[in-house]
Amino acid sequence: MFFASRVQTFMFVAVAASSASAQPDILPQNDAPNPYVTAEDWAGLPAGREWGSTGGVDVDPDGRHLWVAERCGANDCARSDLDPILKFRLDGTLVASFGRGMMVQPHGLHVDQAGAVWVTDSLGPDGRDPAREGKGHVVMKFSPDGDLLLTLGTPGVGAAGRDTLDQPCDVVTAADGTIFVADGHGGQAADAGPHTTARVVKFASDGAYIGEWGSHGSGPGQFRTPHAIDLDSRGRVVVADRGNDRLQVFDTGGEFIEEFYQYSRPSGLHIAADDTVYVADSASSRNGQHSGWEYGIRIGNLRDGSLTAFIDGSNPEGVAVAPDGTVYGAVVAYGGALLKYEPPDR
Numbered sequence: 001m002f003f004a005s006r007v008q009t010f011m012f013v014a015v016a017a018s019s020a021s022a023q024p025d026i027l028p029q030n031d032a033p034n035p036y037v038t039a040e041d042w043a044g045l046p047a048g049r050e051w052g053s054t055g056g057v058d059v060d061p062d063g064r065h066l067w068v069a070e071r072c073g074a075n076d077c078a079r080s081d082l083d084p085i086l087k088f089r090l091d092g093t094l095v096a097s098f099g100r101g102m103m104v105q106p107h108g109l110h111v112d113q114a115g116a117v118w119v120t121d122s123l124g125p126d127g128r129d130p131a132r133e134g135k136g137h138v139v140m141k142f143s144p145d146g147d148l149l150l151t152l153g154t155p156g157v158g159a160a161g162r163d164t165l166d167q168p169c170d171v172v173t174a175a176d177g178t179i180f181v182a183d184g185h186g187g188q189a190a191d192a193g194p195h196t197t198a199r200v201v202k203f204a205s206d207g208a209y210i211g212e213w214g215s216h217g218s219g220p221g222q223f224r225t226p227h228a229i230d231l232d233s234r235g236r237v238v239v240a241d242r243g244n245d246r247l248q249v250f251d252t253g254g255e256f257i258e259e260f261y262q263y264s265r266p267s268g269l270h271i272a273a274d275d276t277v278y279v280a281d282s283a284s285s286r287n288g289q290h291s292g293w294e295y296g297i298r299i300g301n302l303r304d305g306s307l308t309a310f311i312d313g314s315n316p317e318g319v320a321v322a323p324d325g326t327v328y329g330a331v332v333a334y335g336g337a338l339l340k341y342e343p344p345d346r
Contacts, residue, residue, distance in 0.1 A: 023261060024244075024245060024246070024261050026261055026262060027292075028264075028292040028293040028294070029262050029263075029264065029293070029298065029307055029310075030292075030293065030294045030310065030312070031310070032298065032299075032307050032308060032309050032310040033308075033309055033310070034309060034310055034311050034312055034313075035309060035343065035344045036309070036311050036327065036341040036342060036343060036344070037341070037342045037344070038311075038313065038314070038339060038340070038341055038342075039339070039340040039341075039342060040337065040339060040340075042092045042340050043088055043092040043094070043338050043340075044092055044093060044094055045094060046094065049073070049082065050073060050335075051070065051073075051335065051336045051337050051338060052070060052071055052072065052073035052074050052075075052335065052336045053070070053071040053073075053074065053075050053332045053333075053335075053336040054068060054069070054070045054071070054317075054318070054330040054331055054332060054336040054337065054338055055069045055070075055071060055105075055106055055107045055108065055109070055317060055318055055330060055332055056068070056069035056106065056107060056108045056109025056110075056119065056120075056170075056318045056330060057069070057109060057318040057319065057320045057328050057329070057330040057338070058109050058110055058111040058320045059111065059320050059321065059322050059323075059328075060111055060115060061111065061112075061113055061114070061115055062115075063322060063323040064089065064090060065087055065088065065089060065090070065095070066087070066088045066089075066090060066320070066322075066328060067085065067086070067087055067088075067109055067111055067117055068085070068086045068087075068088065068109070068330060068338055069084060069085060069086075069106035069107070069108075069109040069119055069318075069330070070084055070085075070086055070106075070336070070338075071084060071105055071106060071332075071336070072084050075105055076104060076105060076123075076129075076132075077099075077101075077103050077104060077105065077106065078101070078103070078104045078129065078131040078132045078135055078136075079129070079131040080100070080101075081100065081101075082100065083097035083098050083099050083100045084099045084100070084103060084106045085097060085098050085099040085106065085109075085117065085119060085142070085146070087144075090322060090326070096144075096145075096146075098142065098145070098146025099119070099142075099146065102135070102140070102148070103119065103121040103135060103136065103140070104121055104122075104123040104124060104132055104135050104136040105121060105122050105123040105136070106119050106120070106121060106122075107119075107120045107121065107122035107168070107169055107170065107185070108120040108122075108168070108169055108170030108171055108182070108228065108229075108318075109318070110170070110171050110172050110173065112173045113173075113175065115144050116141050116142065116143060116144070116149065117141070117142045117143075117144065118139060118140070118141050118142075118171045118173065119139070119140050119142065119171075120138075120139050120168040120169060120170055120171055120181070121135065121136045121137065121138050121139075121140065121168070122136070122137075122167045122168060122169060122185050123136045123137075123167070124136030124137040124155075124156050124157070124158045124167075125156050132156075133156060134155050134156040135155055135156055136155065136156060136158070137153050137154070137155070137156065137157055137158040137159075137164065137165050137166060137167065137168065138151050138152060138153040138154070138155050138165060138168070139151070139152040139153060139165065139168055139171050139179075139181055140152075150206075150207050151207075152165065152168075152171075152179070152181060152203060152207055153165035153168065160183065160184070160197040160199060162209040163209070165181065165183050165201070166183060166184055166186075166197035167183070167184055167185035167186055167197065168181050168182065168183045168184075168185075169182045169183070169184070169185050169225070169226060169227045169228065169229075170182040170226075170227065170228045170229045170240075170269075171229070172229050172230050172231055172237075173205075174231060174235060174252070175235075176205070177204070177205025178202065178203070178204065178205065178210075178252070179202070179203040179204070179205065179207070180200055180201070180202055180203075180229055180231075180237055181200065181201045181202075181203070181229075182200055182226035182227065182228065182229040182239060182240075183197055183198075183199050183200070183201050183212075183226065184196065184197030184198040184199060184216075184223065184225065184226060185225055185227070186225070187216050187223060187224040187225040187226075187243050188224055188225045188242065188243035192216060192224070193216070194215070194216055194217070195216070196216040197216075198214055198215060198216040198217075198222065198223035198224065198225065198226060199212050199213065199214035199215070199223070199226070200212060200213055200214050200226060200229065200237065200239060200250070200254065202252070202254075211253075211254070212254075213250070213253075213254030214226065214254075218244050220248070220256040220259070221248070221250070221254070221256045222244075223239065223241045223243070223244070223248075224241065224242070224243025224244050225241070225242045225243045226239045226240070226241060226242075227240045227241075227242040227266065227267050227268075228240035228242075228266060228267065228268050228269040228280075228318075229269065230269045230270060230271045231271065232249070232271050232275050232302055233271075233273060233274065233275050235252060236249050236250065236251060236252070236257065237249070237250045237251070237252060237254075238250075238269065238271060238277075238302070240266035240267065240268070240269045240279070241259075241266070242265055242266055242267055242283070245261060245264065245265045245266075245290055245293075246259050246260060246261045246263075246266070247259060247260040247263055247266055247269070247277075247279070247302075249302070260302070260305055262298075262300070262305065262307050263277065263279035263281075263298045263300065263307065264279065264281040264284050264290065264293045264295075264298055265281050265282075265283050265284045265289060265290045265293065265295075266279045266280070266281060267280050267281060267282040267283060267316075267317040267318075268280030268282070268316060268317050268318040268319040268329075268330070269319070270319045270320055270321050271302065272321060274301070275301050275302045275303045276299065276300070276301050277299070277300055277301060277302050278297055278298075278299050278319045278321055278327060279297065279298045279299075279300075279319070280296075280297050280316040280317055280318060280319040280329060281293070281294075281295045281296060281297070281298065281315070282295055282315040282316060282317040282331075282332060282333065283295065283315070286315070294310075294312055295312075295314075295315040296310055296311050296312040296313065296314065296315070297310070297311040297316060297319055297327060297329060297341070298310050298311075299311070299327075311327065311329075311341050314329060314331060314337075314339055315331060315333060316329025316330055316331050316339060317330060317331065317332045317333075318330030324343075325343040325345075326340060326341065326342055326343065327340075327341040327343075328340055328341070329341065
């Protein structure tokens with residue numbers, strides 16, 4: 001069992017050319033410039049299929065393809081005859097798809113350095129739909145051709161155990177194959193209690209359980225929905241703690257290092273090799289959440305806590321970045337979409 005430190009870390013960071021403490025009471029950060037141009041309706045789907053809720057997105061290690069988790073036009077793929085996992089060229093041409101009938105609600109998506117596609121299935125059986133039985137609450141590793149290579153968790157069983165997961169949100173793998181899963185999507189509810197799943201689970205490359213850290217709450221090392229996860233250039237584990245409106249940074253053993261509040265209410269997370277961070281905020285200023293903050297994608301750097309750009313105007317939940325700097329946003333709400341944000345030097 002891994003435990004995060006209870007020692008609070010304080011720091012000062014540059015935010016939109018000014019100084020602000022990385023604490024929860026900082027003023028809303030909505031004024032950074034937006035140099036990006038938004039492209040809509042650029043990615044083609046087969047005739048008769050329209051974009052629906054779109055959760056995860058990532059770029060292939062070849063830098064020429066984009067993988068997307070699309071929820072079969074709705075929020076439940078269990079009964080659908082559509083493939084939820086889609087592969088595009090960067091020009092928007094669909095070249096492959098798979099996963100039909102294998103999952104309930106694809107959520108996070110990660111492509112590892114070998115090209116394997118990892119997908120979290122964040123829902124499971126509900127007792128009313130037989131099509132959901134034996135599905136969900138898992139992380140699945142696929143080959144690029146759609147062959148299932150590994151399953152973490154027990155399909156259809158939602159529980160926080162060594163061999164079970166409970167609404168897993170996202171997954172990332174380290175260079176040595178170690179797997180980190182952000183587990184527990186229910187922590188933001190007003191009635192969520194101390195036994196709500198809110199943890200990071202660490203597995204060996206073969207799926208063997210190594211350890212975990214986290215609990216439900218607002219202190220260092222606690223989470224109110226660990227919604228996305230990524231690794232920085234030093235191999236530190238960065239978690240989008242959405243319900244607490246912050247990023248938390250840990251070492252690989254779960255020791256708390258620091259936190260950042262200036263990137264708003266994080267739903268999606270992408271960290272580049274130079275520690276430039278892209279944080280997708282899909283929920284601020286909606287339904288009374290995080291009042292005063294606007295949704296969009298905030299861009300900065302984790303080395304100094306800077307906030308240098310803000311792509312406003314839409315509310316992506318997933319975010320990925322191509323080698324040429326183009327940013328892709330996967331939109332869950334309002335029918336869904338896959339948006340492309342082109343940098344000014346394109």
